[in-house]
Amino acid sequence: MKKSDLIILLCVALLLSPFFIFDSVYHTYLDINRSFPILAAFVKFAILSTFGEVLGVRIKTGKYTLHHFGLLPRAVVWGFLGMWIALSLAVFRSGVPAFLDQFSCLHGINAAMMESFSDMKLMGAFAISVVMNTSFAPVFMTIHKITDAHIAQYQGKLNCFCHPIRIKEILSGINWNVQWGFVFKKTIPFFWIPAHTITFILPKDLQVLFAALCGVALGVILAIASLKKD
Numbered sequence: 539m540k541k542s543d544l545i546i547l548l549c550v551a552l553l554l555s556p557f558f559i560f561d562s563v564y565h566t567y568l569d570i571n572r573s574f575p576i577l578a579a580f581v582k583f584a585i586l587s588t589f590g591e592v593l594g595v596r597i598k599t600g601k602y603t604l605h606h607f608g609l610l611p612r613a614v615v616w617g618f619l620g621m622w623i624a625l626s627l628a629v630f631r632s633g634v635p636a637f638l639d640q641f642s643c644l645h646g647i648n649a650a651m652m653e654s655f656s657d658m659k660l661m662g663a664f665a666i667s668v669v670m671n672t673s674f675a676p677v678f679m680t681i682h683k684i685t686d687a688h689i690a691q692y693q694g695k696l697n698c699f700c701h702p703i704r705i706k707e708i709l710s711g712i713n714w715n716v717q718w719g720f721v722f723k724k725t726i727p728f729f730w731i732p733a734h735t736i737t738f739i740l741p742k743d744l745q746v747l748f749a750a751l752c753g754v755a756l757g758v759i760l761a762i763a764s765l766k767k768d
Contacts, residue, residue: 540601542602543596571746571747575624576621576624578746579623579746580617580618580621581617582620582746582747582750583616583753584616585613585750586750586751586754587616587619587620587753587756588609588612589754590754590755590756591612592604592607593754593758606690608690608693608694608695608698609694610696611694611695611696611698611699612689612694615682619682620746620750622678623749624746624749627670627749630666631666631738631742634669634670635647635662635666638662638665647661647662647665648662663736663737667732667733667734667738668731670734671726676722679722680709680712683712684705684708687711688708730752737752
């Protein structure tokens, strides 16, 4: 472990420690999360998911080289993606159990999602995760790939937001062997579906935060994917 890694770990510990030491800090977080859920999602994803991509750089290069990385543009994009994710979590969390509740063998699953952990709640969380990750997730991952490529085209400068995204050009340049064969085919069933099953078991106040923490894992996963050859 390098000195830079120790510094990063220390900074993370200092950032998180007040939530565990002071109850007032944690309760303030809950109040903000309930009063301004979309804004809170923006902040959480902008910080945590961007940090995940920084870790990805560390994995790929062996150091925290952020030249032309576009730290601020990526944080802004992640913030808006986080707002979209928060909205999607709410839609799938409500819609999937309501649909399943129509079937006699699954009747009661909607109520179970509001209660403490049970077999029925686990089944509901798994169903929500499967539906979300087989519909929303591939679209989200592709859009994230497009925005990353757009930021890279302008060397990570903020003026990238002043230029239209060349979607057709970027899509044609994506390594679909990796995008399909690894990012979709392997990470969705073996990581994202289990991870989001846990997400939907958690209380609502913690679901978006846990999803943002999964964004840290996403940065690591995408870094591994970029190292894979065709």
